[in-house]
Amino acid sequence: MGYLFDPDNWEWLTTSNNTRFILEGFLVNLQIALIAMVFSLLVGLGLALARLSRNRLVSIVVGAWIDLWRNLPLIFVILYLALALPAPWREAYEDAAPGFLPDVLQEGRVFAGLLALVLYNSAVLAEIMRAGIQSLDRGQDEAAVALGLTYWQRMRIVILPQGLRRMLPATVSQLITLNKDTTLVSIIAIQEVMRHGRIVTGQNFFGGVQAPILQVFIFIGLLFVVTNLALSRLSRRLEIREQERTGTTVQPVSGIEDQLVTVHAKR
Amino acid sequence: MSSWLELLTDNFDALASGFWVTLRLVVGAFLVAAVVGTLVAALRIAPSKWLQRLGGVYVETFRNIPLLVLLIIAYSGLRRAGVPIGTWTAGIAALGLYTAAYVAEVLRSGVFAVSRGQVEAALSLGFDQRQTLRRIVLPQAVRTVISPLGSITIAMIKNSAIVGAALAVNDLLKEARIIASRTFETEAAFVCAAIGYLLLTIAATIAVRLLEQRYAIRR
Amino acid sequence: MADSADAAAPLVELRNVRKSFGDNVVLDEIELLVAPGEAIVIAGPSGSGKSTMLRCINGLEEVDSGSVLFDGERVDPRSRTIGRMRADIGMVFQQFNLFGHMTVLENVMLAPVKVKGVERDAAKVRARELLETVGIPEKADAAPADLSGGQQQRVAIARALAMDPKLMLFDEPTSALDPEMIREVLDVMRDLARGGMTMVVVTHEMGFAREVCDRLVFIDEGRIVEQGPPAEFFAAAKSPRAREFVDKIIHH
Numbered sequence: 001m002g003y004l005f006d007p008d009n010w011e012w013l014t015t016s017n018n019t020r021f022i023l024e025g026f027l028v029n030l031q032i033a034l035i036a037m038v039f040s041l042l043v044g045l046g047l048a049l050a051r052l053s054r055n056r057l058v059s060i061v062v063g064a065w066i067d068l069w070r071n072l073p074l075i076f077v078i079l080y081l082a083l084a085l086p087a088p089w090r091e092a093y094e095d096a097a098p099g100f101l102p103d104v105l106q107e108g109r110v111f112a113g114l115l116a117l118v119l120y121n122s123a124v125l126a127e128i129m130r131a132g133i134q135s136l137d138r139g140q141d142e143a144a145v146a147l148g149l150t151y152w153q154r155m156r157i158v159i160l161p162q163g164l165r166r167m168l169p170a171t172v173s174q175l176i177t178l179n180k181d182t183t184l185v186s187i188i189a190i191q192e193v194m195r196h197g198r199i200v201t202g203q204n205f206f207g208g209v210q211a212p213i214l215q216v217f218i219f220i221g222l223l224f225v226v227t228n229l230a231l232s233r234l235s236r237r238l239e240i241r242e243q244e245r246t247g248t249t250v251q252p253v254s255g256i257e258d259q260l261v262t263v264h265a266k267r
Numbered sequence: 268m269s270s271w272l273e274l275l276t277d278n279f280d281a282l283a284s285g286f287w288v289t290l291r292l293v294v295g296a297f298l299v300a301a302v303v304g305t306l307v308a309a310l311r312i313a314p315s316k317w318l319q320r321l322g323g324v325y326v327e328t329f330r331n332i333p334l335l336v337l338l339i340i341a342y343s344g345l346r347r348a349g350v351p352i353g354t355w356t357a358g359i360a361a362l363g364l365y366t367a368a369y370v371a372e373v374l375r376s377g378v379f380a381v382s383r384g385q386v387e388a389a390l391s392l393g394f395d396q397r398q399t400l401r402r403i404v405l406p407q408a409v410r411t412v413i414s415p416l417g418s419i420t421i422a423m424i425k426n427s428a429i430v431g432a433a434l435a436v437n438d439l440l441k442e443a444r445i446i447a448s449r450t451f452e453t454e455a456a457f458v459c460a461a462i463g464y465l466l467l468t469i470a471a472t473i474a475v476r477l478l479e480q481r482y483a484i485r486r
Numbered sequence: 487m488a489d490s491a492d493a494a495a496p497l498v499e500l501r502n503v504r505k506s507f508g509d510n511v512v513l514d515e516i517e518l519l520v521a522p523g524e525a526i527v528i529a530g531p532s533g534s535g536k537s538t539m540l541r542c543i544n545g546l547e548e549v550d551s552g553s554v555l556f557d558g559e560r561v562d563p564r565s566r567t568i569g570r571m572r573a574d575i576g577m578v579f580q581q582f583n584l585f586g587h588m589t590v591l592e593n594v595m596l597a598p599v600k601v602k603g604v605e606r607d608a609a610k611v612r613a614r615e616l617l618e619t620v621g622i623p624e625k626a627d628a629a630p631a632d633l634s635g636g637q638q639q640r641v642a643i644a645r646a647l648a649m650d651p652k653l654m655l656f657d658e659p660t661s662a663l664d665p666e667m668i669r670e671v672l673d674v675m676r677d678l679a680r681g682g683m684t685m686v687v688v689t690h691e692m693g694f695a696r697e698v699c700d701r702l703v704f705i706d707e708g709r710i711v712e713q714g715p716p717a718e719f720f721a722a723a724k725s726p727r728a729r730e731f732v733d734k735i736i737h738h
Contacts, residue, residue, distance in 0.1 A: 003348050071421075071468055072461055073428035076440055083453045143583035143642075146544055147597035147649065148573030157600065161587050180333035187432050194335060201347075214344030221332040221340065228331035 004214065012211035013219070018200050022216070025196030026223050028104050029182040032192065035105075036117040036182070037175055043118060044125030049155070051130050069123035075184050077120055081112040082188040104191050113185035121178050128174060132167030133159055165242060172235035176228045183224075193220055271455035278446050278459075285442030286463045292358060292427045292438060293467065297420065299363025304370025311375045322371065329368035334426055337361040338433040358430040366423045373419065377412035378404060410482045417475030424467045439463045495558065497522045497653055497684050498543055503552035505538060505708075512538045514708040516552070520653075520686060525679040527695040527716065528688045530705035531731065536688040539705065540655050543686065544575040557652065573601050576646030580658040582638040584630035584645070590617070591626040594645045602649065609648070616644040620674050636667030643674055654678065656687040692735050696720060704728050 003009065012018045050062040069077070090108030097106040104110070136159060144154040164171075186194035197220050201213045275282065310322030329337075342357035381404045389399040431438030437445075443460035447453045498520035505513040512535040520526055528536045541547040542554050545563040554561040556571055584593050594613035598604040604612075617623045620640040622633075630638055639659055646654060656675065660668040672691060676698045679685055689695065695702055695716045702716040706727045712719070720736075723729045 071425075071465060073425035073440065073464060075428045075432050076425075076457070076460065076464070079432070079440070079444060080453070080457045083447065084457075137581070137583070139579055139581045139583035140585065142546055143577070143579060143585070145546060146572055146575070146577035146579075146655075147645070148569045148571075148601040149597065150569055153600055157596065158585055162585070165587065176331065180331070183333040183335045184429065184432075186335070194339075197339075201343075212344075213347045214340060217336050217340045217344055221336040224333055224336065225328055225331040229327060 009212045009215050012200065012216065018211060018216075021200060022193060022196050022220065023223075025191065025193035026220070028102065028190075028192040029179075030227070031102070031105060032110070032114065032117070032182045032185065032190075033175075033179045036114055036121060036178060039114075039118045040121035040125055040178065041171075043122035044129060047122060047126035048129035048133065051126060052133060066123045066126050069119045070127060072120070074116065074120045074181055075187065078113055078116040078184055078188060081116045082109060085112045085115070107190070109188055110185070110190055113188060113190055117178065117181065117185075121174065121181075124174055125171060128167045128170045129164065132165075132170075133163035135166055136163050168235060168239060172232060176231055179228055179231070180224060193223070270452060271458040274446065274450065274452050274455040275459050278442075278450075278456075281442045281446060282439070282459055282463065285437060285439035285460075286466075288437055289424075289427055289431075289439040289463070290467070292362065292430055292436070293420075293424050295355075295359040296362035296366060296423060296427065299359060300366035300370050300419075300423065303364060303367035304374060307367060307371035308374035308378075311371060312378060326368045326371055329365055330372075332365075334361065334365050334429050335433055337365055338430060342434055354434045354436050358434050358436050362423065362427060362430055365426070366419060369419045369422075370416065373412050373415045374408075377408040377415075380411045381407045410479075413475060413478050413482060417471060417478075420471050420475075421468045424464065424471060428464070495522075496520055496555075497524075497557055498686070499553075499555035500539070500542070501553045501555070503539075503542060503554060504550045505535075505542065505547065506550060512708050513542070513549070516708075516710060518703065518710065520684060522652075522684055523682050524701065525683075525685040525699045526687065527699040527702045528686065528705060529690070529692070529695065529702055529731070530711075534705045535708040536705055537657050540657050540686060540688050543653075543655060544572050544577055546577075569601070573597070573649050574652045576643075576649060576651035576654040578639070578642050578646055578654070578656045578659045580661050582630075582635070582642045582662070584638055584641055586630055589627050589629060590622075590633070590641050593630065593641060594648050597645070598648050613644070613648055616647050617641070619647070619677075620644045621670070634667060635663045636670045639663065639667075639671045640674055643671075643678075647678075653684045653686070656685065656689065658688050658690070660689065660691060692716075692720070704731065706731075 047062055047066055050058055051066060053059050053062070087108075090111050093111035094106060094108045097110075099106075140158055140162065141154060144158040149157065182192065183194050186192055189195070197216050200211045201216050202210070307322045307325050310318045311326070313319055313322070338358065338361045341361040342352060342354060345352045345357070385403055385407065386399055389403040390396075394402065427438065428440040430436055431441040439460050443456045446459075447456035450456070496519040498518070500516050500518040503513050503516040504511070516539060518539075528539065530536050538547055542549050543556065543561065545554075545561045545568050548563045556575065559567070559571065561571060562568060584590075585596070588596065591610065591613050594616060595606070595609040598609040598612065599606055614623060614626060617626055620643055622637055622640055625633060625637060625641070630641065633641065643659075659675070660671050663671065668691070672694050675685070675687070676694070679698045687694075687699070699716055701713060702719045703713040704711045704719065704723070704725075704727075711725050712723065712728055719728070720732055723732050
């Protein structure tokens with residue numbers, strides 16, 4: 001305890017731009033998370049709809065695809081793609097990456113990381129969305145059918161707004177997991193917060209001050225805790241607003257990453 | 268022919284040892300998660316506001332911090348601070364403490380999932396609080412938590428691969444990477460590792476299903 | 487109204503309809519004609535195939551063989567025109583099935599706007615009128631979850647009526663309701679029938695059948711056992727199964 005709170009061991013925070021350097025790294029993580037989230041949600045929705053397709057073949061093939069990616073360790077997927085992704089793909093990414101992204105995110109190897117995050121998370125999110133949609137009473141769809149709405153109208157107007165609302169808590173907890181998982185790309189040498197932490201705690205950095213590993217990584221950990229708590233706070237506020245609007249409550253089982261999606265709706 | 272089969276037979280010892288390491292990591296972390304998770308869940312439903320808050324802080328911290336950060340704190344952080352911790356201890360502790368937060372949440376919501384009506388029925392039959400908890404609430408809670416605990420275990424099996432990536436522990440994924448870099452058979456090496464992980468997750472799935480059957484509600 | 491049964495063109499025509507779920511035959515050789523303006527009650531023990539028959543009329547269930555015609559057109563769940571046909575057939579469900587994420591008014595407006603392309607303002611005016619008709623204009627902006635079962639079912643009726651349907655199907659509309667709410671729903675249905683709406687109603691409310699309906703169709707084990715004016719049916723049912731059914735109801 002003495003070591004942990006010894007002011008000498010926290011001095012690095014105010015010397016040689018250390019804090020700023022770490023925050024810059026953290027910003028890279030947030031950007032990776034944001035990009036991966038957007039694509040995972042879009043791809044996940046597509047997969048969920050395909051999984052629920054009335055075409056048996058489509059449903060089975062997509063189901064196998066989803067099960068494959070969500071049952072492999074993410075770090076496995078990241079390392080595999082880093083080794084196996086064909087060079088032309090990376091180059092294509094370097095060409096296609098928009099100029100407003102920071103330099104780190106325009107590098108070809110980031111593509112392997114992003115692709116792994118999207119492959120894995122879209123599969124998990126697809127399962128969450130499927131469960132949300134299927135948890136709806138069949139009568140909702142039947143009533144919409146009886147009114148003469150088309151398949152896409154039913155999905156867009158009746159099924160998705162209710163199904164997706166039910167899986168909001170599970171989705172947010174998966175997005176929190178995704179946010180944490182961005183640290184894994186440090187293993188394929190992308191310069192984000194973990195790498196920056198390593199540099200700060202390495203020797204002879206910025207005039208020879210060597211920051212203690214324990215304190216630096218506790219600081220980094222807290223950055224994640226704070227952003228993730230903000231994320232779940234935000235989702236809770238959204239839920240409450242929806243509750244007040246529609247008079248219904250959604251009772252999620254607390255966020256268990258990756259798998260469990262049990263949602264109850266209360267009348 | 269399937270090159271991965273050849274690679275599997277050529278490197279069987281290394282892959283088997285990696286599998287064994289992963290299995291030991293998982294079992295060790297599971298035990299830590301079960302014990303710590305139960306304690307934290309007990310804090311969360313304790314009669315004192317302060318104990319509840321303490322449990323809450325544990326859950327919110329360990330659930331929101333990346334496992335990789337925990338691993339570095341537990342190993343490099345402590346060692347630099349002068350604590351002579353080993354890679355195994357650090358790996359199992361970090362993975363176990365991380366998972367414990369999820370276990371605690373599941374146990375807590377399992378207890379709350381038992382309906383108020385069940386408790387009232389028990390109390391009105393003359394059971395006291397302790398008997399109600401032991402005879403009515405917990406047996407029902409056990410059923411509701413089996414499946415989510417299974418999901419957590421499967422997630423933990425997958426997370427165990429992060430331990431090998433961060434620390435000098437030669438788990439299944441690490442062995443596969445070593446073989447890949449030696450033989451340049453990336454594809455085959457990763458297929459072998461994938462099969463290993465699938466074996467573990469499938470085993471966990473089957474175990475959960477058997478437990479569910481055993482504790483299923485008979486209607 | 488009653489004598490329109492022998493008018494030339496029936497609105498609904500079921501010809502030799504068969505339907506089974508696995509080995510279980512739920513509809514067998516069903517022949518049924520519904521004339522425009524007619525109100526029909528389908529009665530029978532539970533599990534006799536009443537609801538399935540109703541659901542075949544708007545293609546929620548696909549028949550195995552035989553044909554279902556609505557307004558002279560074949561009802562085929564796989565056809566492209568099925569949506570247009572369903573727009574002309576209102577359906578009211580046992581469980582109401584109001585859309586939980588929309589207000590009452592939005593529920594009623596939805597199909598006219600999205601399926602018929604009615605302008606929003608016009609749909610809104612019409613929706614308010616219909617809520618008035620079913621007796622709950624004040625609940626327009628409420629959430630379905632905040633209504634009683636009887637109120638929800640009346641909204642569901644208004645939602646179906648908003649499409650100006652030629653036919654209304656009721657699938658046990660009062661079975662999920664508390665006894666004191668059954669009346670308010672039946673009253674709305676009675677007014678509809680008196681206004682000339684063609685209706686096919688699956689229900690256990692035999693008082694309603696006797697008072698409101700032109701014809702009672704008795705089904706047992708997937709077959710139409712007998713049919714006729716409700717009063718006759720209750721006074722002198724011919725088949726033993728029907729007698730048994732009537733006895734049970736009277737002794738209740």
